[in-house]
Amino acid sequence: MSTVKPSPIVQELRSKLNHDQVYVSESQRSLHSSDESYHQSAMPDIVVYPSSTEDVATIVHLAAAYNEKIYPYGLGTSLEGHVIPYEKGIVIDFSLMNGVLAIDEKDLLVTVQPGVTRDQLNKELKKYGLFFSVDPGANATIGGMVATNASGTNSVKYGVMRDQVRDLEIVLANGTIIHSGNRAAKSSSGYDLNNLFVGAEGTLGCYTEITIKVYGIPEKIIAGRVQFPSIHDAVSSVSAVLQSGIPIARIELIDAYSMEKINQHNDTGYPLKPTLFLEFHGNASSIHHDLSFCESIMQDYHASQFHVAQSNAERQELWHARHNLAYAFTHSEPKKKLMVTDVCVPISALAEAVSHARDTALEQRIEAGIVGHVGDGNFHALLLVDPLDKEELENVASYNETIVRFALAKGGTCTGEHGIGIGKVKYLEKEHGDALHVMKAIKRALDPTNLFNPNKNIFIS
Known part of the structure; x- marks a missing residue:
C-alpha cells in the first residue's frame, strides 16, 4: 500500500527538528482548530511543538520561505477566536516549552518559557513564599496571558499582565530574536516595546522567554x-x-x-x-x-x-x-457554546453600564449572567448560544454590540481583558479612530507579509 509523501515544508521541518515535533494527522490538527469561544473552528495544515527558541526561529524561517501562516498556541483558552487558523498554515504549540528558567526571590522576578501555566508557576513560587498575581480563572499559559494582556480577579490591587512584564524574548517575522525590555524596575530608554508586544495577540512575533514580576504571599x-x-x-x-x-x-x-x-x-x-x-x-x-x-x-x-x-x-x-463560573454555564446546556461579552468602563460609569447591560438583556428577552472584575470597571455578560442557530446568533451579537457601543460612549473599551481576536475587530476603528492607522503601520513594519496570526487584532489586508 502506498503512503502519501509529506509536503516539502513538512519534510524540512522534520529534518531540522525531531520527527515527533511535527504533526499533520487529522487528530492533532483538529485539537488545534478552535479555542473556548463560539467562533467557527478551522484546521491548520501542520502542528509543530518547538522545544527551544532556536526551534521557533527555524519554524518562522521555513514558514516565511514557504509562505505559510503562523498561529502561536498555548492552551486554547481564549474567548475571541485568537488561535483559530482560518488561513490554514502552521500552529506552533508551546506546551513543550514549559520550563521555569529562573526564580530571583531578591528582585521578585521570574523567567519562564511561554508554555508554563499559571498553576504550574504558582506551585513553584510557593516554595519561595511568592506568588504570581494575574488570575484570569482558566489555567492559561503565561505566553497566552501576555498575548491577550490578561487581567482577572486580582487586578484591582496588583494590576494586569502588562504591569507585570519586565522583558520578553521574541522571534520576529524575519527570524531575528530580540529582547523588549530588561530586569530594571523602570527605564526611560527608547520606545516601550514591552507594552507594544504585550496584548499583540500573536500578530507581531512569538514569545520564547518571559520575565515577570511576582509578589510575596500576604501574611x-x-x-x-x-x-x-x-x-x-x-x-x-x-x-x-x-x-x-x-x-x-x-x-x-x-x-x-x-x-x-x-x-x-x-x-x-x-x-x-x-x-x-x-x-x-x-x-x-x-x-x-x-x-x-x-x-x-x-x-x-x-x-x-x-x-x-x-x-x-x-x-x-x-x-x-x-x-x-464559565463551566457552570456551559455544563448547564452542553449543546450550546458560551459567548462572553467583555467591556471595561471608567469606574464612575460602571453602575450605569452594568444596569444598562441587565436592562437590555431583559428588553431583548436574553438570558444573560452579569459578572465582572468590577474593581477595575471590567464586566461581562455570559450568554449561551447555539452556534448553528442563525437567529439566535444574530440576537446575541446585537446584544453584544449594544453593550460595546454603550461602553465606548462612556469613554471605555470594547475589551478589558479577552482581547480582539476576530470577535471584536469591527469595533477597533470606532474606539481608536486614526490611531488605528498607526497600529496597522506598526504591523506592516514588523510583519510585512502578514505571517503571524493573520486577520486577527490589528490586521493588514
Missing part, C-alpha cells in the same frame, strides 16, 4: 461575600469602597442568575441575589480594620449577610466557584 488573607437587593446597589458600593482607599485585593460581581448557575454546578447554597465576592490581603493588625470599614460602607448601599470565610478551605471554595 493574612481574608475572603467573604455580601448580598445586595440590586446590581446597581452592588456596583455603586464598589465605587465607594475604591474611593475610600481601602486596599482591597479582589472584588467580583456575580448577579442572581449566575449565582443560580454556581449553586447548580457546585452543589452550593448561596443566596440568589446580586453578590460581591471580596478578598483582602495584608497583615493581621490592619486587615480586620479594612474589612470592618468596607462592611460599614457597603451597608450604606443596603448590603446584607456580610459573610466572612471561616477557613482557608471555605475561601478556596468561594474562588473555585467564581473561577469555574
Whole structure:
C-alpha cells in the first residue's frame, strides 16, 4: 500500500527538528482548530511543538520561505477566536516549552518559557513564599496571558499582565530574536516595546522567554461575600469602597442568575441575589480594620449577610466557584457554546453600564449572567448560544454590540481583558479612530507579509 509523501515544508521541518515535533494527522490538527469561544473552528495544515527558541526561529524561517501562516498556541483558552487558523498554515504549540528558567526571590522576578501555566508557576513560587498575581480563572499559559494582556480577579490591587512584564524574548517575522525590555524596575530608554508586544495577540512575533514580576504571599488573607437587593446597589458600593482607599485585593460581581448557575454546578447554597465576592490581603493588625470599614460602607448601599470565610478551605471554595463560573454555564446546556461579552468602563460609569447591560438583556428577552472584575470597571455578560442557530446568533451579537457601543460612549473599551481576536475587530476603528492607522503601520513594519496570526487584532489586508 502506498503512503502519501509529506509536503516539502513538512519534510524540512522534520529534518531540522525531531520527527515527533511535527504533526499533520487529522487528530492533532483538529485539537488545534478552535479555542473556548463560539467562533467557527478551522484546521491548520501542520502542528509543530518547538522545544527551544532556536526551534521557533527555524519554524518562522521555513514558514516565511514557504509562505505559510503562523498561529502561536498555548492552551486554547481564549474567548475571541485568537488561535483559530482560518488561513490554514502552521500552529506552533508551546506546551513543550514549559520550563521555569529562573526564580530571583531578591528582585521578585521570574523567567519562564511561554508554555508554563499559571498553576504550574504558582506551585513553584510557593516554595519561595511568592506568588504570581494575574488570575484570569482558566489555567492559561503565561505566553497566552501576555498575548491577550490578561487581567482577572486580582487586578484591582496588583494590576494586569502588562504591569507585570519586565522583558520578553521574541522571534520576529524575519527570524531575528530580540529582547523588549530588561530586569530594571523602570527605564526611560527608547520606545516601550514591552507594552507594544504585550496584548499583540500573536500578530507581531512569538514569545520564547518571559520575565515577570511576582509578589510575596500576604501574611493574612481574608475572603467573604455580601448580598445586595440590586446590581446597581452592588456596583455603586464598589465605587465607594475604591474611593475610600481601602486596599482591597479582589472584588467580583456575580448577579442572581449566575449565582443560580454556581449553586447548580457546585452543589452550593448561596443566596440568589446580586453578590460581591471580596478578598483582602495584608497583615493581621490592619486587615480586620479594612474589612470592618468596607462592611460599614457597603451597608450604606443596603448590603446584607456580610459573610466572612471561616477557613482557608471555605475561601478556596468561594474562588473555585467564581473561577469555574464559565463551566457552570456551559455544563448547564452542553449543546450550546458560551459567548462572553467583555467591556471595561471608567469606574464612575460602571453602575450605569452594568444596569444598562441587565436592562437590555431583559428588553431583548436574553438570558444573560452579569459578572465582572468590577474593581477595575471590567464586566461581562455570559450568554449561551447555539452556534448553528442563525437567529439566535444574530440576537446575541446585537446584544453584544449594544453593550460595546454603550461602553465606548462612556469613554471605555470594547475589551478589558479577552482581547480582539476576530470577535471584536469591527469595533477597533470606532474606539481608536486614526490611531488605528498607526497600529496597522506598526504591523506592516514588523510583519510585512502578514505571517503571524493573520486577520486577527490589528490586521493588514
